[in-house]
Amino acid sequence: MNEFVNIFAENDPNNISTAIQLLILITILTLAPSLLILLTSFTRIIIVLGFVRTSLATQQMPPNQVLIALALFLTFLLWLLLLRRFTMKL
Numbered sequence: 001m002n003e004f005v006n007i008f009a010e011n012d013p014n015n016i017s018t019a020i021q022l023l024i025l026i027t028i029l030t031l032a033p034s035l036l037i038l039l040t041s042f043t044r045i046i047i048v049l050g051f052v053r054t055s056l057a058t059q060q061m062p063p064n065q066v067l068i069a070l071a072l073f074l075t076f077l078l079w080l081l082l083l084r085r086f087t088m089k090l
Contacts, residue, residue, distance in 0.1 A: 041078060045071040 037043055049067045053059075 036075075040075045042071055042075045045074050 046067060049071060053062065053067065
């Protein structure tokens with residue numbers, strides 16, 4: 001605990017800057033999964049894949065990890081296509 005206090009007690013701006021950068025990095029890494037779920041179509045894709053799995057009467061195949069991986073891939077693909085469309089119009 002004393003080391004943490006000493007980081008902010010020093011007058012060297014580089015130490016304070018490093019501590020703040022580390023705090024910002026940890027904050028971004030913490031909020032990134034929730035932003036991925038809230039701001040993308042990931043939630044809709046995973047729900048549709050869950051419905052497809054249920055309609056095929058396979059409760060455990062494919063596993064949830066595979067469905068999430070597919071949903072992430074489709075989400076990134078969708079965002080790539082949208083980004084490409086926006087850059088072509090600009």
